[in-house]
Amino acid sequence: MTSTEFLLWVKGTGFTLAIAVFAAGIVLRLAEIWSLGRKPDLAEAKGNANTAGVRTIFNRFIPDKGIWDRSAFIIIAAWFFHVGLFVVIFFFVPHILLIDSIIGLQWPGLPTPIVDAFAVITMVGLLAMLFHRITQPVKKYLSTFEDYLVWAVTFLPLLTGYLAYHRLLFSPDMLLAMHILSVELLLVLLPFTKLSHSFTFLLARWYNGAISGFRGVQS
C-alpha cells in the first residue's frame, strides 16, 4: 500500500466508518444513561432544578478552594490541556472545513501560528499530566490500562497533527494519513471509554446541579 492509497483509505472508508461508530456510540451511551431513569421526587421543590443545573454546568469550570489547594498542579495542567485541545480542534481552518463537510456548519478560524502554539501548550499539558500520573504513588496505583490508553489516543492526533503541519520525519501525505488515522482511533474509542466525559460531563453537572437546586441548596 502506497502512502497515497493509505491516505485515500483514511480519508474515505476509514473516516466514514469512524464517524458512524462515533455517532452510534454516542447515541447509545446517551440512551443508556437516560434509560437509567429516576423516580420523580415527590418532595416540594425548594428551588428551580433547571436553572441550577445549567448554572452548575458552567460554575464547575472553576475549581473550588479545597480541590485547588490539594491539586493546583493538575488543575492548571488540565485547564491548559482542555482549552488548548478545544482551540486546536475547532479553530484550525482545515478542521473547520472537515466539520462543515459533516454537519454543514462553518465559523472563522484562527491564524495557523496561533493554533500551532495552542497545540504545543496542549501537548505540554498532556505530558505534565502523564508525568503526574506516573510519579504520584497513589495516582499510579489507581491508574488502569484504560487511563494510559485514553492518554495515548488523545496525544497521538496532536503529535501527528503537529508533525504533519511542520512536515517533519515522514512525507507529508504519510503524515496526513497517520494524523487522520489517529483521529479515527480516537473517534472510535471515545464513546466507549472514559473519554466519553467529553459529552457526559454536561449531563453529570446538570444532574448534580439540578438535585441541589430542587432542594434549594448550593451545588
Next chain:
Amino acid sequence: MPKNTLGEHLRQQGMSRRSFLKFCSLLASGMALSPALVPRIAQALEATRRPSVIWLSFQECTGCTESLTRSHTPTVEGLIFDAISLDYHHTLQAASGHAAEAAREEAMKENFGQYILVVDGSIPLDNPGFSTIAGISNLDMLKETAKGAAAIVAVGTCAAFGGLPKANPNPTGAVPVSDIITDKPIINVSGCPPIPVVITGVLAHILTFGGLPELDDLGRPAAFYGQSIHDRCYRRPFYEKGLFAETFDDEGAKKGWCLYKLGCKGPVTFNACATTKWNEGTSFPIESGHGCIGCSEPDFWDFGGFYEALSRPTGQTGKNAVYGVAAGTAVGAAVWAMNRAKKEEAVRGHEKLTMDELNREGEES
C-alpha cells in the same frame, strides 16, 4: 544502434562547440546539477551513441506528447530529441499501420537489450480489445517490447500510476506499467501531463550518466519530485497566516491568498511546477489562481474533487453519520427496554419488610 556518436551527430547538424557547451550548461541547470559537472556532461554526451527510443502509447490522450512537442522550440527539450533516435512513436512518425510496426520490430531487433522504452497511457486488463494498435493488444505489445529494453520510462500519470483510465470505477481494468513489467528498471515521470523539461531531463540523465537517476519511493526522479508544491509555493506565507481565498473572485483571491479552501492539493503533491513552471517558465497553476489538482500523484482523480479542500473526507460522511445515529438509537432503545424490564422485575420482586422479619433477625443473631 546508430553508428555515429552524439557529438558527431550534432556537429553534422551544424552545431558549434560553443552552442554545445551552452546547451550542456543549460541542461545541467535543468537537471538541477552543479555547473561544475558541465565538462563531464559535455564529455559523456559527446561520446555517447544516440540511443534508440521506442515510444508506445496506450490508453492516453496524447497530452504527454503534446506537452513535450509544444515546449519552447528549439531548446534544450528539442535538442534532447536530436540526441536520441526516436524509432517508433505512432503519433509523431510519418509511417503508419504495418510499416510503422515494421519500424518498431526492426528497432527492437537491432538494439535488443539497449533501447529505451517510453510508455504513455495505461494498459487495460479487463478486455484486451479495449485498446489495440495494429491489431495487437496493449498488454501484448508492452510485454513484447519491454523484453529487449534497457530501461522503461513511464511518461505521464496514466503510465506511471494508472491515471484517468484507472479512476474509480476503472471500467477497463486499467493498470500502470509497473503492474505488468517487474523485471526492468522503470522510471515514473508522472504528471497530467508531466513538465516537458522533466521528461527530457530524465532522458538526458540516462544519456549522460548511462544509468537511472535517483528515484523516490514511487519510482519518480528525486531531482524533480523531491519537494512538494506546498513547500515551494509562493503563496505559502498566506497559508501560514491563515489567509485563504474563499471563492475564485473574492478579495482574498485578488490579493493572491492561499488556495487551500478552494481545493489546492499542493500540500501532498510532489512535482517541480512551483520552480520549473510552465509555458516557457511563465507561471504554474497556483500562480494563475487555481489550486493544484495533484496530477502527479497516484489516484489523484479519486482524491475527493478538485475543488474540495484537502481536509474534507471523501466518503459521504454526513449520510453515514445519520446511519450511525440510527444504529445507535436502535441499540439504545433495546438497552433501554432491557433496563426497563429489569427495573420492573425488581419492583415486582420487591417485598416489604415486616416487623416480624426484623424481630426474627434480631433473635437469630
Next chain:
Amino acid sequence: MAESGVIPIALDTATGNVRPLLHEIRHALTRLLNTGEPTVIDLGALPLSETELEQLQAQLGKGEVRAELHALGVSLIQETRYSGVWLIRHMNESQESAGMFIEISKMPELLYAQMEDIQDGLGRLEHELNEQPPF
C-alpha cells in the same frame, strides 16, 4: 470578475540569499587569484526574489567588457565591477531567458574559440580557397 492584472502573480518574499552569494563570489575570487581555478554559480539553482536579483545586479554593476554570443540564441556576457566576475545571461532562440550564471574566471569559457570550431573553420577556409577562390 477581477482583471487578471490586479492579481499579484509573484510575491516578493525576501530569501536573504544575496549576502551569502556575494561571499561565495569573494571566496571564488580568492581561489582564482591563488590557484587560477574558475567557479561557475547557477543562479537558477538559488531562490532569489525579484528585488533581490535587482539588488545583486546593482551591487555587481558593469565593468569594462560586454560580449554577445550568438549560439543557440543570444547570450549576453557582462563583466562586472569586479574584474574576473562575469554575469552570463543565456537566451534561447525565441529570445526567452533560459538561464543565468555567474562565472568567476579570467575569461568565460564560452568566449574562447573552441578547438573543434577552429578546426571546422580551417577546413572550411581551405575548402573555399581550393574549390571556389573568391578573389
